[in-house]
Amino acid sequence: MKPNTFRAHAHELVDWMADFLEQLEEHRVVPETKPGDIRAQLPSSAPQQGEPFSQIFADFQSTILPGMTLWNHPGWFAYFPANHSPPSILAEMLMATLGAQCMSWQTSPAATELEQVVMQWLRELLQLPETFVGTIQDTASSSTLVALLSARERVTSFQFGQKGPTGLDDKALCVYASKETHSSIDKAVKLAGIGLDHLRHVETDADFALCPEALEQAIREDLQRGHRPFCVVATVGTTSSSALDPLPAIGAICQKYDLWLHVDAAYAGTAAILPEKRALLDGIEYADSFVFNPHKWMFTNFDCSAYFVKDVDLLLRTFQTNPEYLKTEYDPQVVNFRDWGIPLGRRFRALKLWFVMRHYGVEGLQDLIRQHIRWAGELVTWIEADPDFECLAPAPLGLVCFRYHPAGCDDEVMLDRYNQTLLERINATGSCHLTHTRLGGKYTIRLCVGQLYTQREHVVKAWELCKQIVQEGLE
Numbered sequence: 001m002k003p004n005t006f007r008a009h010a011h012e013l014v015d016w017m018a019d020f021l022e023q024l025e026e027h028r029v030v031p032e033t034k035p036g037d038i039r040a041q042l043p044s045s046a047p048q049q050g051e052p053f054s055q056i057f058a059d060f061q062s063t064i065l066p067g068m069t070l071w072n073h074p075g076w077f078a079y080f081p082a083n084h085s086p087p088s089i090l091a092e093m094l095m096a097t098l099g100a101q102c103m104s105w106q107t108s109p110a111a112t113e114l115e116q117v118v119m120q121w122l123r124e125l126l127q128l129p130e131t132f133v134g135t136i137q138d139t140a141s142s143s144t145l146v147a148l149l150s151a152r153e154r155v156t157s158f159q160f161g162q163k164g165p166t167g168l169d170d171k172a173l174c175v176y177a178s179k180e181t182h183s184s185i186d187k188a189v190k191l192a193g194i195g196l197d198h199l200r201h202v203e204t205d206a207d208f209a210l211c212p213e214a215l216e217q218a219i220r221e222d223l224q225r226g227h228r229p230f231c232v233v234a235t236v237g238t239t240s241s242s243a244l245d246p247l248p249a250i251g252a253i254c255q256k257y258d259l260w261l262h263v264d265a266a267y268a269g270t271a272a273i274l275p276e277k278r279a280l281l282d283g284i285e286y287a288d289s290f291v292f293n294p295h296k297w298m299f300t301n302f303d304c305s306a307y308f309v310k311d312v313d314l315l316l317r318t319f320q321t322n323p324e325y326l327k328t329e330y331d332p333q334v335v336n337f338r339d340w341g342i343p344l345g346r347r348f349r350a351l352k353l354w355f356v357m358r359h360y361g362v363e364g365l366q367d368l369i370r371q372h373i374r375w376a377g378e379l380v381t382w383i384e385a386d387p388d389f390e391c392l393a394p395a396p397l398g399l400v401c402f403r404y405h406p407a408g409c410d411d412e413v414m415l416d417r418y419n420q421t422l423l424e425r426i427n428a429t430g431s432c433h434l435t436h437t438r439l440g441g442k443y444t445i446r447l448c449v450g451q452l453y454t455q456r457e458h459v460v461k462a463w464e465l466c467k468q469i470v471q472e473g474l475e
């Protein structure tokens with residue numbers, strides 16, 4: 001593609017992008033596509049000859065777009081948000097244009113140094129301890145695996161080979177997390193070779209937060225069995241209900257038994273930029289590692305996961321390699337982020353975070369997050385005031401967990417069915433999208449306010465829709 005042709009297509013695309021963002025609400029949030037629909041419209045082999053870009057773009061619009069779920073629709077209340085924002089999109093365009101490969105300082109000096117700076121900005125914003133050093137990982141899942149591998153290294157000195165390959169005379173390493181913990185902890189335990197039978201899913205309290213007493217008891221039981229407890233994963237903002245595990249109590253237990261504390265605040269971490277919500281992270285000084293996702297609630301395109309650790313030497317000991325072909329003369333003086341995580345190659349993710357933080361400013365970000373929390377709080381008051389609905393968990397942030405529960409009906413099987421039908425009908429409208437979970441065995445509707453373009457009116461509309469569907473009857 002010649003530069004002038006590129007220029008023309010790029011202008012055309014940017015115009016399309018701006019129109020698309022302006023008209024998001026004219027689309028369904030989730031398409032009515034059925035499995036196989038899109039594949040059936042696509043040739044099974046790559047074209048032998050190149051095709052005109054205008055044709056490719058036309059097919060994008062006619063074939064691909066209608067099969068996309070629009071995570072940035074203002075009616076997006078599902079899962080947790082995977083936000084973007086105009087400044088973040090622009091940064092992604094520049095990243096793609098540079099095609100930067102940011103594995104080491106030498107391969108992209110500005111990318112490395114900007115990453116150091118934005119991570120320091122984030123550390124300050126969240127008031128994390130000054131001993132924390134940050135790096136950007138692709139996802140919270142990877143960050144948690146990195147944490148677990150570092151924690152294992154700490155107790156086994158596996159990479160140092162001091163104690164042989166098992167390190168611990170065949171003692172089984174044990175990990176602790178709550179019953180409400182994210183599936184990425186299970187995955188990390190599998191990948192790290194710890195074995196799922198050595199992951200303890202500790203009891204939670206009435207608010208779905210980890211019980212410190214149950215944690216300590218599980219640790220003691222494993223010690224009695226001759227196992228080696230080595231890591232606790234606490235969640236600040238669980239995925240089902242945004243429950244907040246009590247960090248100070250968990251941290252004290254970790255200190256007492258000399259365990260690594262990893263804090264997973266993938267969704268909720270962003271809220272700690274609000275002074276009135278910073279208490280979420282009280283006790284974070286106990287943590288050895290901490291992760292939150294700017295790609296969830298901080299308006300930064302997927303992927304961008306902020307990972308902080310206390311002991312960088314240990315991190316390096318776990319991940320560092322030093323092949324001849326990657327050596328540079330600056331290695332003794334610089335940070336090479338390839339040694340801070342799993343992949344060698346790294347995208348220039350710091351750029352979009354920098355654009356976002358500068359575009360909105362701290363106060364702009366705070367205003368947005370505050371609004372989301374306020375609207376979620378309003379929704380809670382409407383639910384609680386309605387005799388036919390109930391909240392099923394505290395809603396400290398943007399996530400509201402509720403169900404339809406008509407007065408007098410206590411048949412849990414019926415209630416599950418009603419709420420499943422209600423959710424299906426809400427989503428079938430295409431105007432908003434909600435998802436579900438189970439809390440205490442009960443089928444629960446989740447509505448998370450956190451999408452950049454969501455306004456109060458969209459929350460009102462979703463609530464009105466719930467009530468209207470119920471009034472029409474769920475039989």
Ligand SMILES: *Cc1c(COP(=O)(O)O)cnc(C)c1O
Pocket residue numbers: 080138139140141142182184235237238239264265266267293305
């Ligand atoms: C979303 C989420 C994750 C996983 O995030 P990825 O970045 O997609 O890996 C992990 N933990 C919690 C609590 C989450 O909400």
